[in-house]
Amino acid sequence: MTVVLGEETATPLVKNYVFYVDVFSYCNLRCPSCPVGNKTGHTDHLPRGLMSPALLGEILDKALSECVVSVIGLYNWTEPLLHPEIAALIRTVKDRGIPCVVSSNLNALRNPEELLASGLDALRISLSGFTQPVYVIGHRGGNIEIVKANMHRLAAAKAATGAATSINVFYHRYRYNECEIKPMSALSHKLGFGFESTLAYVMPVEKIIAMAQGQQSPEDRELLSNLVVPLDRALAVTSRTNKTSCSLLEDIITIDVAGNAMLCCGSSMERGNVIGSFLNLPLDEIQRRRRERTLCASCLQLGIPDYFAGAIE
Ligand code: SF4
Ligand code: SF4
Structure with a gap:
């Protein structure tokens, strides 16, 4: 959609949103x-x-009639490359002139040539180690050797197709895996990929609130002990910001696989977080309903949006 400009003020009359859409369940x-x-x-x-x-x-056509869509991420809480028609989904976005990004654990990669030839603007590979014993702690159920083999396949496909897709490795840093940053960074650069590391953090909002209230399973405690910055210390910092609004609500729209608008990309897929059908509700009404959700008050009190935004870095 073309940005409509006011004749006198040149102020945008329609708002920009980032959309995250789960295309697989x-x-x-x-x-x-x-x-x-x-x-x-x-x-x-x-x-x-x-x-x-x-x-x-x-969904995209309705979105384009109501706002400026600055970028579409075809993911949130699921793995997009498991979708057998992921290339067609990306083309659906690109045919409308919208930038498209995908984040993947890269344990599955059907057809890298078709994926990159779809016009995908950016592919993020999320991982947390270079060797299997380290990787599998943070990426339970995954296999880093498959990921590395798929990184090589992607690099070959990029060379073969001449695709302009930006491929970036996103390394989640825990206390136990800093020693494997260097070899993964070296591999990424050798393959022509970008490399970025970030502190791993806990998701979703409800889990953080529960943990902060002392509700911690043995598995939660293990996760907490692996964080570089302890959660209580992080929240002690972020809770001082006294935020009253949240960019995850005001600037981002999250949609589930059935086309429902959800509360936000940081809260769970719990039924209570379903706002309603994106196609059947005007965007203004979706935003009005989101702003009424009580979960946001507890979340803002702890400064969780700032925690997600990397304030603890
Ligand atoms: S963080 Fe792990 S479990 Fe969650 S969607 Fe990504 S790969 Fe899957
Ligand atoms: S305040 Fe928290 S729960 Fe509400 S939209 Fe923002 S991140 Fe989500």
């Missing part, structure tokens, strides 16, 4: 730092299956 890993792995919320009711390119196209 499943992830093949069970990372303890993620609601998929730490089983936050009652998720039995969750919509299952695949988002079709047709539904994605309808």
Whole structure:
């Protein structure tokens, strides 16, 4: 959509949003730092299956009629490369002139040439180690040797297709895996990929609040002991910011595999976080309903949006 400018003020009349859309209802890993792995919320009711390119196209067309879509991420709490039509989904985004990004654990990679030839702007590879015993602590259920083999396949596909896709390795730093940053960074650069490391943090919002209130399972305690910056110390800092609004709410729209607008990309897939059908509700109404959610008050009190934004770095 073209940005509409006011004639006199040149102020944008429509707002920009980033969209995160889960196109598949499943992830093949069970990372303890993620609601998929730490089983936050009652998720039995969750919509299952695949988002079709047709539904994605309808969602995008409605979004473009209501706002400026600055970028579409085809992921949130699931693994997008498991979708057999991921290339068609990316083309659905690109046909509308919208930048498209994907984040993946890269344990599955069907057709790297087709993926990169789709016009994908950026692919993020999320991982947390170079050797299997280290990697599997943070990426439970994954296999780093498969990931590394798929990184080589991606580099070859990029060379073969001449695709302009920016490929970046995103290394989650824990106390136990700093020693493996160097070899993974070297491999990434050798393959022509970008490399970035960031402190690992706990997700989702509900899990952080529960942990802060002392509700911690043995598995939670193990996760907490692996964090570089202890969660209580991080929240002691972020809770001082006294934020009253949240960019995850005001600037980002999150949509599940069935096309429901969700509370935000940082809260769980719990039924209570479903706002309603994105196609059936005007965007203003979706935003009004989101701002009424009580979870936000507890979240803002702890400064969790700043925690997600990397304030502890
Ligand atoms: S962090 Fe990513 S790879 Fe790990 S379980 Fe969650 S969605 Fe899957
Ligand atoms: S305040 Fe917390 S729960 Fe509310 S939208 Fe922001 S991150 Fe999500």
